[in-house]
Structure formats: structure tokens, C-alpha cells
Amino acid sequence: DQQVKQNSPSLSVQEGRISILNCDYTNSMFDYFLWYKKYPAEGPTFLISISSIKDKNEDGRFTVFLNKSAKHLSLHIVPSQPGDSAVYFCAAVNTGGFKTIFGAGTRLFVKA
Amino acid sequence: NAGVMQNPRHLVRRRGQEARLRCSPMKGHSHVYWYRQLPEEGLKFMVYLQKENIIDESGMPKERFSAEFPKEGPSILRIQQVVRGDSAAYFCASSPRSPSGDEQYFGPGTRLTVT
Numbered sequence: 052d053q054q055v056k057q058n059s060p061s062l063s064v065q066e067g068r069i070s071i072l073n074c075d076y077t078n079s080m081f082d083y084f085l086w087y088k089k090y091p092a093e094g095p096t097f098l099i100s101i102s103s104i105k106d107k108n109e110d111g112r113f114t115v116f117l118n119k120s121a122k123h124l125s126l127h128i129v130p131s132q133p134g135d136s137a138v139y140f141c142a143a144v145n146t147g148g149f150k151t152i153f154g155a156g157t158r159l160f161v162k163a
Numbered sequence: 164n165a166g167v168m169q170n171p172r173h174l175v176r177r178r179g180q181e182a183r184l185r186c187s188p189m190k191g192h193s194h195v196y197w198y199r200q201l202p203e204e205g206l207k208f209m210v211y212l213q214k215e216n217i218i219d220e221s222g223m224p225k226e227r228f229s230a231e232f233p234k235e236g237p238s239i240l241r242i243q244q245v246v247r248g249d250s251a252a253y254f255c256a257s258s259p260r261s262p263s264g265d266e267q268y269f270g271p272g273t274r275l276t277v278t
Contacts, residue, residue: 057205085266087266087269092271092272093271093272094167094254094256094269094270094271094272095206095254095269096269097266097267097268100265100266140205140206146261149211149218149219149261150208150211150219150221150222151196151208151267152208153198153205153206153207153208154205155203155204155205156205
């Protein structure tokens with residue numbers, strides 16, 4: 052069962068423009084949502100998170116928006132830079148259940 | 164403070180052999196997680212351990228796979244009698260607390276190839 056879905060396998064954006072990565076989930080019991088970034092041959096690294104009681108969290112160029120009624124979250128990167136080119140994973144945590152569930156990832160290409 | 168260490172980085176095994184993957188968590192972290200990533204797929208949770216205890220192994224295949232996190236030493240993911248379908252990247256992560264909004268710190272992964 053895919054509790055966390057990233058429906059876009061890839062996204063291409065021009066440098067300086069906004070990148071918007073989307074994520075949908077099905078389990079209303081998730082408490083936290085996180086975004087991780089992964090470069091080839093490396094492990095994922097944490098980017099930003101949001102609690103289910105909030106609808107927005109911002110950290111520099113990265114903002115995550117949460118729409119609980121739609122069970123949808125998005126990561127905005129602005130302005131996009133070539134170094135942002137990586138695979139981005141959306142993840143969700145149910146603190147009562149211990150697991151972190153990851154989406155399949157979206158590969159972002161930022162063109163110079 | 165070294166990050167999460169995994170070894171080996173690459174492991175080649177023939178069908179039927181055993182694979183042992185090691186993970187040393189970050190200093191001060193007592194919670195370890197193992198994930199598997201198949202080609203073109205996301206990270207799939209396998210098991211969550213604390214020192215000497217398996218907390219959640221609901222993502223582990225029922226046969227051939229086992230994990231441990233002893234009082235001393237690294238966490239070990241063991242795959243017996245490997246098959247081609249076990250070929251994947253296996254990532255270990257650690258955290259100082261049980262799952263919450265805090266991030267997990269990932270190792271670089273072990274890429275297992277079964278020939």
C-alpha cells in the first residue's frame with residue numbers, strides 16, 4: 052500500500068525559477084512530514100519538516116506547505132539552483148507507529 | 164562527530180550465499196533503522212531497532228532476513244541464501260530518539276549485487 056505518493060517521477064526547472072515538488076498521503080494519523088534530498092551514491096539528507104498542526108514551514112529557500120484537508124504537501128524551492136538537482140523524497144511519520152514512510156521520490160533537474 | 168557509517172559500500176554475492184551489512188550509528192544515537200531501495204523506487208522501511216531490542220520489524224521479509232543491534236558494536240542486517248531479487252541499496256539511519264519530527268541521519272548505503 053502506498054501511503055505516501057509522489058506522482059511526478061521527474062521535474063525540470065530553469066535556474067532562478069521556482070521548483071514545486073508535490074506529495075500526497077492517505078493516512079490521516081501521520082504527525083510529521085519531512086523532505087529529504089538525495090544525491091547519487093549518497094544517503095538521503097534531511098531538508099525540512101512540518102508538524103501536522105501547522106500549514107507552513109520555511110527555511111531559507113525552502114518552504115513546505117501542508118494542506119491537511121486535501122492530504123497534500125508541497126516543497127517550494129526558490130530560487131532554484133543547479134546544486135539543487137537531486138532526488139527529493141517526501142516522508143511521513145506516525146509517532147505512535149514508529150515507521151517513517153517514504154514516497155518514491157521526484158528527480159529534480161535545475162538547468163543553468 | 165562522524166556520521167552514520169555503513170560497510171561495505173559494495174557487496175557482491177552469488178545466489179545462496181549470505182550477506183552481512185554493518186551500520187555504526189552516529190555517536191549518542193541509540194535508534195537504528197534499515198531501509199531498502201530497489202531501482203527506481205523509494206526507500207522501504209525494513210526494521211527499527213534500539214540497543215538489544217527489535218522494536219518494529221514489520222517491513223522485513225519473514226524468511227532469510229534478520230537484524231540485530233547488540234549492546235556493543237554495529238547493527239547488522241543479515242540476509243541468508245541471497246536471491247537476485249535481494250539486489251538493492253540498503254540504507255541505515257540513526258536518531259537520538261524514537262521516530263518524531265526529528266530527522267534521521269542516513270549512512271551512504273550498501274549496494275548489494277547478487278549474481
